[in-house]
Amino acid sequence: DQQVKQNSPSLSVQEGRISILNCDYTNSMFDYFLWYKKYPAEGPTFLISISSIKDKNEDGRFTVFLNKSAKHLSLHIVPSQPGDSAVYFCAASARGSSNTGKLIFGQGTTLQVKP
Amino acid sequence: DGGITQSPKYLFRKEGQNVTLSCEQNLNHDAMYWYRQDPGQGLRLIYYSQIVNDFQKGDIAEGYSVSREKKESFPLTVTSAQKNPTAFYLCASRGQGGLNQPQHFGDGTRLSIL
Numbered sequence: 187d188q189q190v191k192q193n194s195p196s197l198s199v200q201e202g203r204i205s206i207l208n209c210d211y212t213n214s215m216f217d218y219f220l221w222y223k224k225y226p227a228e229g230p231t232f233l234i235s236i237s238s239i240k241d242k243n244e245d246g247r248f249t250v251f252l253n254k255s256a257k258h259l260s261l262h263i264v265p266s267q268p269g270d271s272a273v274y275f276c277a278a279s280a281r282g283s284s285n286t287g288k289l290i291f292g293q294g295t296t297l298q299v300k301p
Numbered sequence: 302d303g304g305i306t307q308s309p310k311y312l313f314r315k316e317g318q319n320v321t322l323s324c325e326q327n328l329n330h331d332a333m334y335w336y337r338q339d340p341g342q343g344l345r346l347i348y349y350s351q352i353v354n355d356f357q358k359g360d361i362a363e364g365y366s367v368s369r370e371k372k373e374s375f376p377l378t379v380t381s382a383q384k385n386p387t388a389f390y391l392c393a394s395r396g397q398g399g400l401n402q403p404q405h406f407g408d409g410t411r412l413s414i415l
Binding site for chain 2: 190192195218220222227228229230231232235237275277279286287288289291292293294
Protein backbone atom coordinates (compact mmCIF):
# COMPACT_ATOMS: atom_id res chain seq x y z
CA ASP A 187 0.00 0.00 0.00
CA GLN A 188 1.94 2.97 -1.34
CA GLN A 189 0.71 6.02 0.57
CA VAL A 190 3.05 8.40 -1.27
CA LYS A 191 3.48 7.91 -5.00
CA GLN A 192 5.76 9.46 -7.56
CA ASN A 193 4.41 8.04 -10.78
CA SER A 194 7.12 9.35 -13.07
CA PRO A 195 10.36 7.41 -12.58
CA SER A 196 12.30 9.89 -14.70
CA LEU A 197 12.14 13.36 -16.22
CA SER A 198 14.41 15.08 -18.74
CA VAL A 199 14.43 18.84 -19.32
CA GLN A 200 16.62 21.38 -21.06
CA GLU A 201 18.80 23.70 -19.04
CA GLY A 202 17.01 26.97 -18.30
CA ARG A 203 13.54 25.49 -18.63
CA ILE A 204 11.14 24.57 -15.85
CA SER A 205 11.22 21.15 -14.16
CA ILE A 206 7.99 19.94 -12.59
CA LEU A 207 8.09 16.90 -10.34
CA ASN A 208 4.83 15.44 -9.12
CA CYS A 209 3.75 13.51 -6.05
CA ASP A 210 0.40 12.04 -5.02
CA TYR A 211 -0.68 10.80 -1.61
CA THR A 212 -3.60 8.83 -0.28
CA ASN A 213 -3.57 9.47 3.47
CA SER A 214 -5.70 12.50 4.38
CA MET A 215 -3.96 12.62 7.77
CA PHE A 216 -0.70 13.81 6.17
CA ASP A 217 -0.10 17.40 7.21
CA TYR A 218 3.54 18.07 6.39
CA PHE A 219 5.33 17.42 3.12
CA LEU A 220 9.00 17.58 2.17
CA TRP A 221 11.16 17.25 -0.91
CA TYR A 222 14.63 15.75 -0.77
CA LYS A 223 17.32 15.63 -3.44
CA LYS A 224 19.73 12.72 -3.70
CA TYR A 225 22.93 12.24 -5.66
CA PRO A 226 24.30 8.70 -6.28
CA ALA A 227 26.09 7.13 -3.30
CA GLU A 228 25.12 10.05 -1.05
CA GLY A 229 22.37 10.63 1.48
CA PRO A 230 19.31 12.72 0.62
CA THR A 231 19.52 16.44 1.33
CA PHE A 232 16.50 18.46 2.40
CA LEU A 233 15.24 20.91 -0.22
CA ILE A 234 11.95 22.45 0.77
CA SER A 235 8.83 21.67 2.79
CA ILE A 236 5.22 22.74 3.08
CA SER A 237 2.62 22.52 5.81
CA SER A 238 -0.95 21.54 4.98
CA ILE A 239 -2.16 24.98 6.06
CA LYS A 240 -0.41 26.48 3.02
CA ASP A 241 -0.76 25.88 -0.71
CA LYS A 242 2.58 27.26 -1.80
CA ASN A 243 6.09 27.66 -0.44
CA GLU A 244 8.96 29.23 -2.33
CA ASP A 245 12.71 29.18 -1.76
CA GLY A 246 14.83 30.63 -4.51
CA ARG A 247 14.49 28.53 -7.65
CA PHE A 248 12.36 25.95 -5.84
CA THR A 249 8.61 26.19 -5.28
CA VAL A 250 6.35 23.54 -3.82
CA PHE A 251 2.61 23.60 -4.50
CA LEU A 252 0.07 21.66 -2.47
CA ASN A 253 -3.43 20.79 -3.67
CA LYS A 254 -5.12 19.17 -0.68
CA SER A 255 -8.39 18.40 -2.43
CA ALA A 256 -6.52 16.45 -5.10
CA LYS A 257 -4.00 15.05 -2.60
CA HIS A 258 -1.26 16.22 -4.92
CA LEU A 259 1.90 18.22 -4.57
CA SER A 260 4.48 19.34 -7.06
CA LEU A 261 8.01 20.75 -7.01
CA HIS A 262 8.87 23.41 -9.58
CA ILE A 263 12.50 24.22 -10.37
CA VAL A 264 13.01 27.39 -12.40
CA PRO A 265 15.37 27.77 -14.14
CA SER A 266 16.69 24.22 -14.21
CA GLN A 267 20.47 23.77 -14.07
CA PRO A 268 22.64 20.74 -14.89
CA GLY A 269 23.59 20.52 -11.19
CA ASP A 270 19.93 19.85 -10.42
CA SER A 271 20.28 16.41 -12.04
CA ALA A 272 19.55 13.98 -9.21
CA VAL A 273 16.84 11.77 -7.74
CA TYR A 274 14.06 13.73 -6.02
CA PHE A 275 12.03 12.16 -3.23
CA CYS A 276 8.70 13.38 -1.94
CA ALA A 277 7.96 12.58 1.73
CA ALA A 278 5.02 13.10 4.08
CA SER A 279 4.22 12.90 7.75
CA ALA A 280 0.85 12.48 9.47
CA ARG A 281 -0.80 14.31 12.33
CA GLY A 282 0.28 12.70 15.53
CA SER A 283 3.57 11.58 14.04
CA SER A 284 5.04 15.07 13.80
CA ASN A 285 6.50 14.64 17.26
CA THR A 286 8.27 11.46 16.11
CA GLY A 287 9.21 12.79 12.71
CA LYS A 288 8.22 9.58 10.96
CA LEU A 289 8.24 10.12 7.21
CA ILE A 290 6.68 8.14 4.37
CA PHE A 291 8.70 8.42 1.15
CA GLY A 292 7.72 8.15 -2.49
CA GLN A 293 9.74 6.02 -4.92
CA GLY A 294 11.69 8.94 -6.32
CA THR A 295 11.94 10.67 -9.71
CA THR A 296 15.26 10.91 -11.53
CA LEU A 297 15.68 14.36 -13.05
CA GLN A 298 18.15 14.92 -15.87
CA VAL A 299 18.85 18.50 -16.89
CA LYS A 300 20.55 18.65 -20.28
CA PRO A 301 23.00 21.49 -21.04
CA ASP B 302 31.68 20.73 11.24
CA GLY B 303 28.33 19.25 12.31
CA GLY B 304 26.85 16.28 10.56
CA ILE B 305 25.99 12.61 10.43
CA THR B 306 28.71 10.05 9.80
CA GLN B 307 27.94 6.55 8.61
CA SER B 308 30.58 3.86 8.43
CA PRO B 309 31.69 1.88 6.62
CA LYS B 310 30.68 3.17 3.19
CA TYR B 311 30.69 -0.39 1.79
CA LEU B 312 30.14 -3.60 3.74
CA PHE B 313 30.03 -7.24 2.75
CA ARG B 314 28.24 -9.94 4.68
CA LYS B 315 28.66 -13.67 4.54
CA GLU B 316 25.69 -15.99 4.87
CA GLY B 317 24.66 -16.45 8.51
CA GLN B 318 26.71 -13.50 9.70
CA ASN B 319 25.56 -10.49 11.73
CA VAL B 320 26.97 -7.12 10.73
CA THR B 321 26.71 -3.74 12.44
CA LEU B 322 26.42 -0.41 10.66
CA SER B 323 27.61 2.66 12.51
CA CYS B 324 25.82 6.02 12.68
CA GLU B 325 27.21 8.95 14.67
CA GLN B 326 25.89 12.52 14.80
CA ASN B 327 27.28 15.67 16.39
CA LEU B 328 24.21 17.81 15.76
CA ASN B 329 22.88 17.33 19.31
CA HIS B 330 19.71 15.84 17.82
CA ASP B 331 17.46 13.75 20.02
CA ALA B 332 15.79 11.70 17.29
CA MET B 333 17.56 9.26 15.00
CA TYR B 334 16.29 6.97 12.23
CA TRP B 335 17.40 4.05 10.06
CA TYR B 336 16.08 3.59 6.52
CA ARG B 337 16.64 1.07 3.81
CA GLN B 338 16.63 1.96 0.11
CA ASP B 339 16.23 -0.64 -2.63
CA PRO B 340 16.60 0.11 -6.37
CA GLY B 341 13.61 1.97 -7.77
CA GLN B 342 12.03 2.28 -4.36
CA GLY B 343 11.70 4.96 -1.77
CA LEU B 344 13.19 4.90 1.69
CA ARG B 345 11.55 2.51 4.15
CA LEU B 346 11.83 3.01 7.91
CA ILE B 347 13.53 0.21 9.85
CA TYR B 348 13.84 1.63 13.39
CA TYR B 349 13.75 5.01 15.04
CA SER B 350 14.67 6.47 18.40
CA GLN B 351 13.38 9.68 19.91
CA ILE B 352 15.57 9.65 23.00
CA VAL B 353 18.47 7.78 24.56
CA ASN B 354 17.64 4.24 25.74
CA ASP B 355 14.38 4.20 23.79
CA PHE B 356 13.60 3.02 20.26
CA GLN B 357 10.63 1.80 18.23
CA LYS B 358 10.16 -0.50 15.25
CA GLY B 359 9.50 1.03 11.90
CA ASP B 360 7.75 -0.59 8.94
CA ILE B 361 10.38 -3.26 8.18
CA ALA B 362 12.10 -4.07 11.48
CA GLU B 363 12.23 -7.85 11.08
CA GLY B 364 15.81 -9.13 10.92
CA TYR B 365 17.27 -5.92 12.33
CA SER B 366 18.20 -4.68 15.81
CA VAL B 367 19.34 -1.33 17.21
CA SER B 368 20.60 0.25 20.40
CA ARG B 369 20.66 3.84 21.64
CA GLU B 370 23.04 3.99 24.58
CA LYS B 371 24.36 7.44 23.70
CA LYS B 372 22.66 10.45 22.16
CA GLU B 373 25.28 10.64 19.43
CA SER B 374 25.16 7.01 18.33
CA PHE B 375 22.50 4.74 16.83
CA PRO B 376 24.08 1.54 15.45
CA LEU B 377 22.06 -0.88 13.32
CA THR B 378 22.73 -4.63 13.35
CA VAL B 379 21.65 -6.63 10.33
CA THR B 380 21.15 -10.14 11.67
CA SER B 381 21.26 -13.47 9.87
CA ALA B 382 17.46 -13.50 10.14
CA GLN B 383 17.32 -10.77 7.49
CA LYS B 384 17.12 -12.87 4.34
CA ASN B 385 17.47 -10.08 1.82
CA PRO B 386 19.95 -7.65 3.36
CA THR B 387 21.47 -6.28 0.15
CA ALA B 388 20.49 -2.60 0.10
CA PHE B 389 21.61 0.96 0.70
CA TYR B 390 21.18 1.88 4.38
CA LEU B 391 20.64 5.46 5.45
CA CYS B 392 20.77 6.98 8.91
CA ALA B 393 19.08 10.28 9.74
CA SER B 394 18.63 12.57 12.69
CA ARG B 395 16.19 15.33 13.57
CA GLY B 396 16.28 18.25 15.97
CA GLN B 397 13.54 19.34 18.32
CA GLY B 398 13.07 22.95 17.24
CA GLY B 399 9.33 22.99 16.50
CA LEU B 400 6.87 20.38 15.32
CA ASN B 401 8.02 20.24 11.72
CA GLN B 402 11.75 19.76 11.47
CA PRO B 403 13.31 17.98 8.48
CA GLN B 404 15.44 14.93 8.93
CA HIS B 405 19.11 15.20 7.98
CA PHE B 406 20.83 12.20 6.43
CA GLY B 407 24.25 10.61 6.41
CA ASP B 408 25.86 9.40 3.18
CA GLY B 409 24.79 5.80 3.65
CA THR B 410 26.29 2.32 3.81
CA ARG B 411 25.94 -0.10 0.93
CA LEU B 412 25.61 -3.67 2.19
CA SER B 413 26.18 -6.63 -0.13
CA ILE B 414 26.15 -10.39 0.32
CA LEU B 415 29.25 -12.43 -0.49
